[in-house]
Amino acid sequence: MIENVDYELIPVEDKDNWHVRVKTGEYIETVFQFGALKVEEGGEYMNFSYDLVYSPIEGLKEDDLDLQQVVKEILISVLESAVGQQQG
Secondary structure (H helix, E strand, O other): OOEOOOEEEEEOOOOOOEEEEEOOOOOOOOEEEEEEEEEOOOOOOEEEEEEEEEOOOOOOOOOOHHHHHHHHHHHHHHHHHHHHHHHO
């Protein structure tokens, strides 16, 4: 996933968090917000949560496995970008 191609980060007014809008694929125009990130003991796994803010897809819920995969791919992209900025 590529920022500003496949997804876009949208600042939330008066808050320190961001909404994420999907720009390509099956969930286009769906907006969500990341919640907690938790690295499991041993560092092998990371769990995350997210909240669905808006979707044009009627009845879409956070437990949709395909949506979870898209959110996971976006999270990986965001984390890789953040690490790259810190190292650069």
